[in-house]
Amino acid sequence: MADSYLVLFVADAAHDGHAEALRAAARNVPDAGFFDDPSGGDERTVGAYVRTETLTGGAPLLRAVAAVSARLDTRFEVQFREQKVGHLVSGTPDDDLAAAVPLGDIPEPL
Secondary structure (H helix, E strand, O other), X not given: OOOOEEEEEEOOOOOHHHHHHXXXXXXXXXXXXEXXXXXXXXXXXXXXXXXXXXXXXXXXXXXXXXXXXXXXXXXXXXXXXXXXXXXXXXOEEOHHHHHHOOOOOOOOOO
Protein backbone atom coordinates (compact mmCIF):
# COMPACT_ATOMS: atom_id res chain seq x y z
CA MET A 1 0.00 0.00 0.00
CA ALA A 2 1.22 3.51 -0.81
CA ASP A 3 2.29 5.81 2.01
CA SER A 4 -0.53 7.83 3.50
CA TYR A 5 0.32 11.28 2.22
CA LEU A 6 -2.01 14.01 1.07
CA VAL A 7 -0.23 15.93 -1.68
CA LEU A 8 -1.43 19.09 -3.42
CA PHE A 9 0.47 20.67 -6.29
CA VAL A 10 -0.01 23.36 -8.91
CA ALA A 11 -1.68 21.63 -11.86
CA ASP A 12 -0.73 24.27 -14.43
CA ALA A 13 2.42 26.33 -14.93
CA ALA A 14 3.90 27.19 -11.54
CA HIS A 15 5.92 30.31 -10.68
CA ASP A 16 7.68 31.92 -7.72
CA GLY A 17 4.44 33.41 -6.41
CA HIS A 18 2.95 29.94 -6.07
CA ALA A 19 6.05 28.72 -4.28
CA GLU A 20 6.05 31.62 -1.81
CA ALA A 21 2.34 31.26 -1.04
CA LEU A 22 2.48 27.49 -0.60
CA ARG A 23 5.57 27.67 1.59
CA ALA A 24 3.77 30.13 3.87
CA ALA A 25 0.59 28.02 3.91
CA ALA A 26 2.50 24.84 4.79
CA ARG A 27 4.27 26.58 7.67
CA ASN A 28 0.88 27.29 9.24
CA VAL A 29 -0.30 23.66 9.13
CA PRO A 30 1.16 21.28 11.73
CA ASP A 31 3.43 18.62 10.20
CA ALA A 32 2.92 19.90 6.64
CA GLY A 33 5.78 20.18 4.20
CA PHE A 34 6.53 22.05 1.01
CA PHE A 35 8.32 21.08 -2.20
CA ASP A 36 9.58 23.02 -5.20
CA ASP A 37 11.60 22.08 -8.25
CA PRO A 38 12.49 25.44 -9.80
CA SER A 39 14.83 23.77 -12.29
CA GLY A 40 11.83 22.21 -14.04
CA GLY A 41 11.19 25.31 -16.17
CA ASP A 42 7.73 24.98 -17.73
CA GLU A 43 7.39 21.66 -15.90
CA ARG A 44 8.15 23.16 -12.48
CA THR A 45 6.53 21.18 -9.66
CA VAL A 46 5.41 23.19 -6.61
CA GLY A 47 3.23 21.82 -3.85
CA ALA A 48 2.58 20.91 -0.24
CA TYR A 49 2.01 17.66 1.61
CA VAL A 50 1.12 16.17 4.96
CA ARG A 51 1.28 12.60 6.23
CA THR A 52 -2.19 11.45 7.29
CA GLU A 53 -3.94 8.11 7.62
CA THR A 54 -7.24 9.53 6.35
CA LEU A 55 -8.14 12.05 3.70
CA THR A 56 -10.17 14.06 6.21
CA GLY A 57 -7.11 14.20 8.46
CA GLY A 58 -5.53 16.42 5.80
CA ALA A 59 -8.39 18.92 5.86
CA PRO A 60 -6.29 21.68 7.48
CA LEU A 61 -3.84 21.57 4.58
CA LEU A 62 -6.67 21.36 2.04
CA ARG A 63 -8.21 24.50 3.53
CA ALA A 64 -4.88 26.34 3.57
CA VAL A 65 -4.17 25.47 -0.06
CA ALA A 66 -7.76 26.34 -1.03
CA ALA A 67 -7.09 29.86 0.26
CA VAL A 68 -3.94 30.04 -1.89
CA SER A 69 -5.86 28.66 -4.85
CA ALA A 70 -8.54 31.32 -4.48
CA ARG A 71 -6.09 34.18 -3.96
CA LEU A 72 -3.93 33.21 -6.96
CA ASP A 73 -6.78 31.91 -9.15
CA THR A 74 -4.91 28.62 -9.52
CA ARG A 75 -5.83 24.97 -10.10
CA PHE A 76 -4.28 22.41 -7.74
CA GLU A 77 -4.32 18.66 -8.18
CA VAL A 78 -5.07 16.76 -4.97
CA GLN A 79 -3.67 13.26 -4.42
CA PHE A 80 -4.02 10.87 -1.50
CA ARG A 81 -1.93 7.71 -1.29
CA GLU A 82 -0.59 8.49 -4.77
CA GLN A 83 -4.09 8.47 -6.28
CA LYS A 84 -5.73 11.53 -7.80
CA VAL A 85 -8.72 12.65 -5.70
CA GLY A 86 -9.69 15.80 -7.60
CA HIS A 87 -8.81 19.47 -7.97
CA LEU A 88 -9.12 22.76 -6.16
CA VAL A 89 -10.02 25.34 -8.81
CA SER A 90 -9.74 28.97 -7.75
CA GLY A 91 -10.38 27.89 -4.17
CA THR A 92 -13.35 25.61 -4.90
CA PRO A 93 -13.24 21.80 -4.74
CA ASP A 94 -14.34 20.11 -7.97
CA ASP A 95 -17.10 17.50 -7.77
CA ASP A 96 -14.68 14.59 -7.23
CA LEU A 97 -12.88 16.30 -4.35
CA ALA A 98 -16.11 17.53 -2.78
CA ALA A 99 -17.49 13.97 -2.84
CA ALA A 100 -14.31 12.54 -1.28
CA VAL A 101 -13.89 14.93 1.66
CA PRO A 102 -16.24 17.38 3.35
CA LEU A 103 -14.68 20.84 3.23
CA GLY A 104 -17.81 22.81 3.89
CA ASP A 105 -16.16 25.72 5.66
CA ILE A 106 -13.87 26.79 2.81
CA PRO A 107 -14.78 30.43 2.34
CA GLU A 108 -16.37 31.39 -0.94
CA PRO A 109 -14.04 33.32 -3.25
CA LEU A 110 -14.64 37.08 -3.24
